[in-house]
Amino acid sequence: REHPKRPVLGLRCPRAEVSGARFWGLIRSLCPDPRAFFRHCFVHNLCPLLFLAASGRNVPPPELRAAERERLLAPCGA
Structure with a gap:
């Protein structure tokens, strides 16, 4: 479900993604x-x-x- 305050805009999203810019800047x-x-x-x-x-x-x-994080990340790590 989409959050009313954060609509999914895809490539039309005007917001910068700071951590992604930092990561790809390092790679570059x-x-x-x-x-x-x-x-x-x-x-x-x-x-x-x-x-x-x-x-x-x-x-x-x-x-x-902690319990929520462990339940979430266990399948991601597998």
């Missing part, structure tokens, strides 16, 4: 040629889910209660 600085990078590397998200508080704020897995 280490390996300027993306073809060379992807010839040897594959990137995936351990937990490709989005959790939102009632306010619409992002709740990353480290902020979940």
